[in-house]
Amino acid sequence: MTDQPESQPEDTRQHMPAGGVADGGLPARRAAYAILNDILFQKRNMDEAFARAPSLEDMAGRDKAFVRLLVATVLKHGHEMDEMLAQLLHQPLKDLKPQQLINIFRLGFAQAIFLQTPPHAAVNTTVDLAEAEGIAHHKPLVNAIMRRITRDALQPMPPRDAGRFNTPAWLWNEWMRDYGVETALDIAAANLGEGAIDFSVKGDPADWADKLEADVLPTGALRKIASGFIPDLPGFAEGDWWVQNAAAAIPARLFGDIKDKTVVDLCAAPGGKTAQLATLGAIVTAVDRSAERIRRLDENIQRLKLVVATAVADGAVWKPSAPVDAVLIDAPCTATGTIRHQPDVLWLKDIRDQEKLAGLQRRLLVNALDMLKPGGVMIYCTCSLQKAEGEDQATWLLQQNLPVRIKPITEADMPGLDGLLTTRGELRCLPQHWQVLGGLDGFYAVRFEKLA
Numbered sequence: 040m041t042d043q044p045e046s047q048p049e050d051t052r053q054h055m056p057a058g059g060v061a062d063g064g065l066p067a068r069r070a071a072y073a074i075l076n077d078i079l080f081q082k083r084n085m086d087e088a089f090a091r092a093p094s095l096e097d098m099a100g101r102d103k104a105f106v107r108l109l110v111a112t113v114l115k116h117g118h119e120m121d122e123m124l125a126q127l128l129h130q131p132l133k134d135l136k137p138q139q140l141i142n143i144f145r146l147g148f149a150q151a152i153f154l155q156t157p158p159h160a161a162v163n164t165t166v167d168l169a170e171a172e173g174i175a176h177h178k179p180l181v182n183a184i185m186r187r188i189t190r191d192a193l194q195p196m197p198p199r200d201a202g203r204f205n206t207p208a209w210l211w212n213e214w215m216r217d218y219g220v221e222t223a224l225d226i227a228a229a230n231l232g233e234g235a236i237d238f239s240v241k242g243d244p245a246d247w248a249d250k251l252e253a254d255v256l257p258t259g260a261l262r263k264i265a266s267g268f269i270p271d272l273p274g275f276a277e278g279d280w281w282v283q284n285a286a287a288a289i290p291a292r293l294f295g296d297i298k299d300k301t302v303v304d305l306c307a308a309p310g311g312k313t314a315q316l317a318t319l320g321a322i323v324t325a326v327d328r329s330a331e332r333i334r335r336l337d338e339n340i341q342r343l344k345l346v347v348a349t350a351v352a353d354g355a356v357w358k359p360s361a362p363v364d365a366v367l368i369d370a371p372c373t374a375t376g377t378i379r380h381q382p383d384v385l386w387l388k389d390i391r392d393q394e395k396l397a398g399l400q401r402r403l404l405v406n407a408l409d410m411l412k413p414g415g416v417m418i419y420c421t422c423s424l425q426k427a428e429g430e431d432q433a434t435w436l437l438q439q440n441l442p443v444r445i446k447p448i449t450e451a452d453m454p455g456l457d458g459l460l461t462t463r464g465e466l467r468c469l470p471q472h473w474q475v476l477g478g479l480d481g482f483y484a485v486r487f488e489k490l491a
Contacts, residue, residue: 063102068146068168070094071109075142078114078383085110085383100268112149113142114382115231118205119196120148127184140177143169147185151193158189202227209390210375210425217426222469226424226481229470234379235262235477236269239288239311240280241318241343247280254476257455258292260285262477278343283311286376286468286482290420291315291367292453293466293486300364303410305354305403308332310339310347312369317345321365324348326357355402362412370400372421372428376481379470393427400428404436408443413491416446420466420484429483430465442490 070092077088089095095103113120124144125132135141147165150156156164162185169181195201203211206227214223238261240247248255250273253263262285274280291312294302298320304313307325309332316323317340325340327333330351340347350357354368373388373396374381400421407417421428436443447464450456461467466484473479 063098063105065164065167065171066094066098067102067106068109068164069171070098070106071113071146072139072142072168072172074106074110075113075145076139078110079142079386080139082387084387085114085381088383108154109146109149111233111382112153113145114385115378116149116153116195116201116205117145117386119201120145120152122204123148123152123188123193124184127187137174139172140169140174143172143174143177143181144184147181148188151185151189152195162186162189198228198231199224202229202231205231205385207385207389210385210388213390213393213425213427217424225471226469229474229478230378230382232379232470232478234284234377234480235264237262237283237285237288238280239283239315240274242279247274250274251280256285256473256476258285258289258453259455260288264477276342278345281311281314281339281343283315284377284380284480284482285473286480287311287369287420287422288315289453289456289466289468289482290369290418290484291319293418293448293484294319294321294365294367294416295452297321297365301359301361302365302367303359303363303407305366305368305407306371307349307369308336310336312367313347314340314343314345316367317343317347324350324359324363326350326352326354328353355399355406357406359410362415363410364412364415366407366410366415366417368403368407368417368419370403370419370421370428371396372400372423373425374422375424376422376468376470376483379478379480393423393425397427397432400432401435404432405439405441408436408441408487408489411489413442413489415489417443417487417489418484419487420482422480422482424469424481429467429485430461430463433463433465433485433487436487443487444490446486446488448484448486 074088074092077083121132147161151161165185166178166182169178214226244255244259244261248261251263253261256262300321302316302321302323304323304325307313308327313323313325325336325347333349333351373393374384378384404419411417448460448466459466459468468479468482470478470481
């Protein structure tokens with residue numbers, strides 16, 4: 040399963056409600072500081088860091104949203120902030136003591152430069168944060184730097200320049216190789232934006248769009264800009280819908296009519312695509328190597344009142360008791376298509392992750408093909424933007440002298456695919472796609488058919 044948040048039916052992420060930015064006071068800033076230290080110094084991913092922050096438990100939803108906004112702003116613009124800070128200090132950034140002091144400055148810059156916090160509030164809350172976190176002896180420095188940037192009214196870079204500057208070199212090089220400079224710049228700029236919350240529904244999308252005050256996207260997914268607290272929305276407790284990014288909701292629907300067909304969902308947790316398959320009437324076995332993630336999938340499936348068999352196993356070696364009609368592989372990947380939602384990817388992943396995951400992806404492909412009946416269909420997908428984890432893997436499989444061919448995806452398969460298909464018939468979503476609708480997560484999917 041990818042690291043993306045798209046398929047978490049119980050997702051409780053907050054987006055800033057309409058009507059302006061919350062403040063949250065010092066507690067929100069201290070929470071953001073702790074989370075950033077956890078991500079950038081302890082190398083925990085964003086979801087883990089938020090889950091480990093006890094100060095969020097009793098915080099109002101609007102203030103939690105502000106914490107997430109602060110953290111995301113730093114992660115998306117951190118390198119740009121560091122360049123500004125380096126011009127104002129008389130010492131290299133690496134010599135700051137303690138090193139966590141840099142996150143005090145980044146949070147101040149996030150407020151003053153990127154979130155349009157009133158200058159006096161940006162200065163005062165950043166100085167107060169330094170004192171509250173036991174770095175009071177640096178208050179004069181923090182005060183001087185913050186007053187300087189507010190006095191000079193420093194401005195962020197233009198989006199395409201900022202996107203390029205804040206993208207790590209290894210990732211920029213991959214996108215340049217795969218797409219060329221113009222598309223790479225568009226990807227990087229789009230990643231600076233905030234992704235909306237998308238939903239998959241069991242029933243009529245138009246009816247649920249009205250109930251949830253959401254828009255129906257071309258593919259039938261729903262999109263809501265200001266979501267509030269997810270479990271409080273109508274239909275959540277009743278299991279009528281689940282959170283799932285619109286791009287990630289496409290692959291499961293590319294099987295066509297799968298009612299009463301046997302389907303294996305590999306790397307399935309937390310279960311967004313599993314829920315789709317079960318809703319479409321398939322007889323589903325969800326496989327994931329993590330017992331904890333399977334437990335979470337079971338909870339989600341129970342809320343949705345669906346029936347699914349599960350197995351805790353390594354999808355690269357596990358086999359069903361008999362060949363199946365279809366297999367869906369939502370393969371582990373670098374998750375670079377989810378940067379709008381999960382900007383920690385920019386700081387935590389590198390080329391070594393991609394190279395390591397490529398081997399696992401290939402083992403999953405070969406094992407999944409072996410599970411299929413002749414004529415069976417396999418869909419391989421990732422939320423990576425790099426072709427090394429997408430198109431290149433499809434090419435590799437075709438070169439292995441195995442009984443398989445690509446079954447091209449066409450616009451006739453479902454509405455909304457115009458502009459998202461490659462010449463070979465694969466799905467390739469980029470974050471700048473559907474820009475007028477709020478963008479789309481980066482995603483790749485290919486459909487294979489097993490030959491007799």
